[in-house]
Amino acid sequence: MGRARPVVVTMEGMSPSSASLSVSPRTSPFAAAFPGLQRPGADGRPFVHADAPGGTQVTDSVITAMAHYLRRSNANPSRSFPTSVETAELIASVRDRCADLVGAAADGVVLGGSTTMLVWHFARAFAETLNAGDNIVCTQLDHEANVSPWLAIARSRGAEVRFVPLDPDTFELDYAALPQLVDQRTRLIAFTRSSNLIGTIVQVEPFVEAAQSVGALTFSDGVAAAPHRPLDQFAHGIDVSVCSAYKFFGPHLALLTARPDLLDSLAPERIRSAPQSGPRRWEMGTLPLEAIAGLGAAVDYMTETGYAAICAHERELTVRALEGIRRLPHVRLHGLDRAEGREPIFAVTVERRSAHEVASLLADRGVFVSAGDSYAVECARTLELPPSEGAVRFGLVHYHGDDDVDRILEALAELRPGG
Numbered sequence: 001m002g003r004a005r006p007v008v009v010t011m012e013g014m015s016p017s018s019a020s021l022s023v024s025p026r027t028s029p030f031a032a033a034f035p036g037l038q039r040p041g042a043d044g045r046p047f048v049h050a051d052a053p054g055g056t057q058v059t060d061s062v063i064t065a066m067a068h069y070l071r072r073s074n075a076n077p078s079r080s081f082p083t084s085v086e087t088a089e090l091i092a093s094v095r096d097r098c099a100d101l102v103g104a105a106a107d108g109v110v111l112g113g114s115t116t117m118l119v120w121h122f123a124r125a126f127a128e129t130l131n132a133g134d135n136i137v138c139t140q141l142d143h144e145a146n147v148s149p150w151l152a153i154a155r156s157r158g159a160e161v162r163f164v165p166l167d168p169d170t171f172e173l174d175y176a177a178l179p180q181l182v183d184q185r186t187r188l189i190a191f192t193r194s195s196n197l198i199g200t201i202v203q204v205e206p207f208v209e210a211a212q213s214v215g216a217l218t219f220s221d222g223v224a225a226a227p228h229r230p231l232d233q234f235a236h237g238i239d240v241s242v243c244s245a246y247k248f249f250g251p252h253l254a255l256l257t258a259r260p261d262l263l264d265s266l267a268p269e270r271i272r273s274a275p276q277s278g279p280r281r282w283e284m285g286t287l288p289l290e291a292i293a294g295l296g297a298a299v300d301y302m303t304e305t306g307y308a309a310i311c312a313h314e315r316e317l318t319v320r321a322l323e324g325i326r327r328l329p330h331v332r333l334h335g336l337d338r339a340e341g342r343e344p345i346f347a348v349t350v351e352r353r354s355a356h357e358v359a360s361l362l363a364d365r366g367v368f369v370s371a372g373d374s375y376a377v378e379c380a381r382t383l384e385l386p387p388s389e390g391a392v393r394f395g396l397v398h399y400h401g402d403d404d405v406d407r408i409l410e411a412l413a414e415l416r417p418g419g
Helices: 060-072 082-102 115-127 148-157 175-181 205-214 260-265 289-305 307-326 355-364 377-382 402-413
Strands: 109-112 135-139 160-164 186-192 217-221 240-244 254-258 331-333 345-350 370-372 391-395
Touching: 060 082, 060 289, 082 109, 082 254, 082 289, 109 115, 115 148, 115 217, 115 240, 115 254, 135 148, 148 160, 160 175, 175 205, 186 205, 205 217, 254 260, 289 307, 307 331, 307 345, 307 402, 345 355, 355 370, 355 391, 355 402
Parallel strands: 135 160, 135 186, 186 217, 217 240
Antiparallel strands: 109 254, 240 254, 331 345, 345 391, 370 391
């Protein structure tokens, strides 16, 4: 894989309003595995699916695995007939593979419909351990899925939620504030591994050390990080982690991974006939079995591709995107202006245009991005983004190539004032 060529904005002999970007024809060496990337727009070119932080495309192997399960083994587990046995074996195998991917234990892998649902489910059970006067620590960089549940249970139990502040100038958390926020009444520290809005990578060690110093739990949101780098949950000393398969090239399914003894120590809401221990105790009703087959295929794809290759390719994309944004004076980046310490997730605003207008205009050009606060409410508020508009967010993963980056930048260049 060669080094990405920098994006060049050609200004010579042209006014700023007519400057154009030179576009590289290069595509990602990983793109062929994703059939959804081949759909063309009205101009005959494939769409640029740059809303990866909101959901990635799936591999052909995921589609095949889901169809194969429905054709061959579609049955509820816990019976004695062959298709039921195959389903039970599939679920056990997928738990094993998920545990390997995130660095956890198979008997602590809980599957569910979404990360938000799983966090709420865990929070309701954890609430029974809270007393009035206790506190939970969150961060201003987190998605609401890792904030709202803690606010809700704290309110119901007379506890307090404290926030590790985000520095709006450095786009990083103020880790030095932890000693003032964490005390002997702290019961849980919730933090994200990466910002889903501005891409900042969060340091794990300060949170784990602070929690362990007072006997609190750590609860980590790995959704935005999982497509880009290994989570290594237990190696970091994290008690509970969540991530979503549809953010790492799989179907709409999520997983919560925790220490098995921790799961068994809590009392989740469940039907009376549910198991008395193990992850199935936490899973309500019949699981989406075909999605579990797809999840297994997505995990296999991630394992076979390897995070080393993913990280190397994405770093080139990140450098290219940042170099291009710097050459667009009407575009403001809200986030780290360097490849180190960030994911390829970019929040930008465009001079004299609202975020939703920009997203719509880019969609007209076959470039798909999102607009708003991306459910990162505290982050958007701290950065003083317009409350009703937020920012334009685009995100890259390893199936993107130089041509995708260039088309995003080209589309943004066309939105300059007077252009």
